[in-house]
Amino acid sequence: MAVTTALEWLGSCSGCEIAILNIGEDLLPLITETLDIVHAPLLMDHKYFGQCGEGVTLEIPDAVIGIVTGCVNNREHLEVLQEMRTKCKVLVALGTCATHGGIPALMNGQDQQESWEGIFTTVSTDPGAGVPDVEVPPPLDRVYACDEKVRIDMQLPGCPPNPEFIAEVIVSLAEGRDPILPSKSVCDTCLAKREGKGTVDKVKRFIENVEFEPGAPIEEMRCLLEQGYMCMGPVTAAGCAKRGVPGCISARVPCRGCFGPVRKGGNQLLDMMNGLVSNGIDYKSVVDRRSILRFTGAHGRLRPVKKRVAKEKN
Ligand code: SF4
Ligand code: SF4
Ligand code: SF4
The missing domain is CATH 3.40.50.700 (NADH:ubiquinone oxidoreductase-like, 20kDa subunit)
Known part of the structure; x- marks a missing residue:
């Protein structure tokens, strides 16, 4: 029925x-x-x-x-x-x-x-x-x-x-059964080539083109995070991959984190800072760290920045 x-x-x-x-x-x-x-x-x-x-x-x-x-x-x-x-x-x-x-x-x-x-x-x-x-x-x-x-x-x-x-x-x-859904991260569904360490020490802005060979398979492209781009694959729940490649990565664009954290209650901002550090990238080089919460600002994660009141000098 x-x-x-x-x-x-x-x-x-x-x-x-x-x-x-x-x-x-x-x-x-x-x-x-x-x-x-x-x-x-x-x-x-x-x-x-x-x-x-x-x-x-x-x-x-x-x-x-x-x-x-x-x-x-x-x-x-x-x-x-x-x-x-x-x-x-x-x-x-x-x-x-x-x-x-x-x-x-x-x-x-x-x-x-x-x-x-x-x-x-x-x-x-x-x-x-x-x-x-x-x-x-x-x-x-x-x-x-x-x-x-x-x-x-x-x-x-x-x-x-x-x-x-x-x-x-x-x-x-x-x-009446449990659904079979992905439980890992975007990185776990990504075939980009990883060598375990970043190639730069500062985050690159995405106005610089990523390095890849046009027409070559994803397996031949160096991981975008290791290239220095803010790819949020490590801290984002899997689920977007089609034909074995995450949606944005197939277009050679870094993951922006749209599926939210991998674990319930996870904090993509904190986890991403750790991800940058473990790739040898200075987390202080991220221009707007709070933008990492662009999809996950509920649950008290994103709050108004307290205004700095300039003290008047006399
Ligand atoms: S960081 Fe990005 S490019 Fe690298 S493996 Fe994860 S999803 Fe793929
Ligand atoms: S931003 Fe969304 S669609 Fe793009 S790779 Fe990340 S999780 Fe997939
Ligand atoms: S912005 Fe919200 S409502 Fe629109 S597609 Fe994304 S999750 Fe769905």
Whole structure:
């Protein structure tokens, strides 16, 4: 019998939803035979407060599987997430925004009020209007990952997540077994040539081209970290590799850490500093160390920098 499933998106760019669609042909039997989708704003018109707005409380139908994407950064996200937790037996956080705050949690590195004012008084189409305070959900004090607000049963990171593993999570839940997912680091799935030591003592900026022979296989390219680039493969969870090569490395671009830390609760910033040192690279040569948390700024990892107040000299 098909398993009732509800999907929801919170602070999402919809890339995770595109990743679900990118399951491709295998998605058809999933949505026609395996799953009975009872709620999915992406696919169907289902109102939160009754079809004609007659309801007084936010309601999502009961489901066995719940899948949420996106971070939690306003009151609406929070209420929708709490309702999903109440109505779904198993709740899956899908994508790095849902599991670690993702790109939106970069905002945690600044004062929230200043950030909102910055957005609505500069890049807004009506800069004079300021920060809206009616008809939009009020922002929370910072950007949260889903598991900071409700119990999450399963996490599948990635920005976006790998469609192959989204399908594996769905099928495993429907079959009542544990999913078979990667558990190691991006480096463990990378075939770049490693010699155990860096070739430079300072981090190179990516405006300098990496060294590789055009057309030659990845096995013949020296590891990008050993070349001196900030490749976060050692501190990032595996899962993006296709045909045996991690996504960015196949394009000869350093890993930026989008699948989050290898272990739950891991800190990519600290681990990366250790990775640089063990390759003989001076960690102080990293221009903006906090940018290493660009995908994982929730869970209190990224906080506003205290302002240095210049003392006036008389
Ligand atoms: S994890 Fe990436 S793809 Fe998914 S919603 Fe966040 S930014 Fe978009
Ligand atoms: S550091 Fe980067 S290039 Fe080197 S093995 Fe790891 S993922 Fe591959
Ligand atoms: S190589 Fe790193 S940044 Fe690129 S897709 Fe994989 S995990 Fe994400």
